[in-house]
Amino acid sequence: MGAILKVEHVSKIYQADNGEIEALKDISFEVQEGEYIGIVGPSGSGKSTLLSIIAGLIKPTSGNVYINGNRISGISSDIGYMLQNDNLLEWRTIIRNVLFGLEIRKMLTEENIEYAEQLLKNYGLYEFRDKHPSQLSGGMRQRVALIRTLAVKPKILLLDEAFSALDYQTRLAVTDDVYQILKRENMTTLMVTHDIPESISMSDRVIVLSKRPAQIKHILNIEFPEDVRTPLLRRNNPNFGQYFNKIWRELDVHI
Numbered sequence: 001m002g003a004i005l006k007v008e009h010v011s012k013i014y015q016a017d018n019g020e021i022e023a024l025k026d027i028s029f030e031v032q033e034g035e036y037i038g039i040v041g042p043s044g045s046g047k048s049t050l051l052s053i054i055a056g057l058i059k060p061t062s063g064n065v066y067i068n069g070n071r072i073s074g075i076s077s078d079i080g081y082m083l084q085n086d087n088l089l090e091w092r093t094i095i096r097n098v099l100f101g102l103e104i105r106k107m108l109t110e111e112n113i114e115y116a117e118q119l120l121k122n123y124g125l126y127e128f129r130d131k132h133p134s135q136l137s138g139g140m141r142q143r144v145a146l147i148r149t150l151a152v153k154p155k156i157l158l159l160d161e162a163f164s165a166l167d168y169q170t171r172l173a174v175t176d177d178v179y180q181i182l183k184r185e186n187m188t189t190l191m192v193t194h195d196i197p198e199s200i201s202m203s204d205r206v207i208v209l210s211k212r213p214a215q216i217k218h219i220l221n222i223e224f225p226e227d228v229r230t231p232l233l234r235r236n237n238p239n240f241g242q243y244f245n246k247i248w249r250e251l252d253v254h255i
């Protein structure tokens, strides 16, 4: 089976007022369908740049990105993108927020609306469909944002520090929740985070980037016993600390 995502020799040099900024240097990796990939690296190393290139929002200086063998050349509905801010529209009800992505893509078909409603039902939000975002907790808002993103049926989901605005307790609960939704939907996910434990608790593999210009330092397979199925259980498993130490050493943080 071919990879759903192929990143091939991607480099990015920004032209800034005070000269060139080399953000990415020769990044190559492949992702299989249904995989959950964590991406960690020092702040300012080029993580968001990499996701923006995969999303088709910016062009690489050299190299290519392929989704199911097709080279991407711009923004595509194959990609779902979630950022730190949930970006819910306060004046819209929950259901109208969830349908917003379909609306702007002109994809409001009966079938798609039904799928969005089914997602709300499956993930415990259907009874809140006529409420407004301000009436929901931070965790529930994040779940709405995720469902809005999934409603357009992307092939790949990109998460850029998507949970970092939440307080610690909420973040633990939300990441557990999100992980289970994404695994159930068999979503291929790339998650950028500066939080090493978060990456270990959710990922099948973790890509460790160097400081700028970002190069791949290491790709780590994350393995836990069969019965350790959730991020919270992973955090309490003895393997967890070993992975933490490995990634910490790779990141080579100096203070």
Ligand code: ADP
Residues within 6 Å of the ligand: 014, 015, 016, 021, 023, 041, 042, 043, 044, 045, 046, 047, 048, 049, 050, 212
């Ligand atoms: P990260 O997400 O890892 O913190 P970014 O990808 O946001 O890093 O940025 C990588 C580097 O590229 C940083 O030094 C940043 O200042 C620079 N950069 C990001 N976007 C631009 C841009 N549009 N123009 C010039 N430089 C940029």
Ligand code: MG
Residues within 6 Å of the ligand: 047, 048, 049
């Ligand atoms: Mg960033």
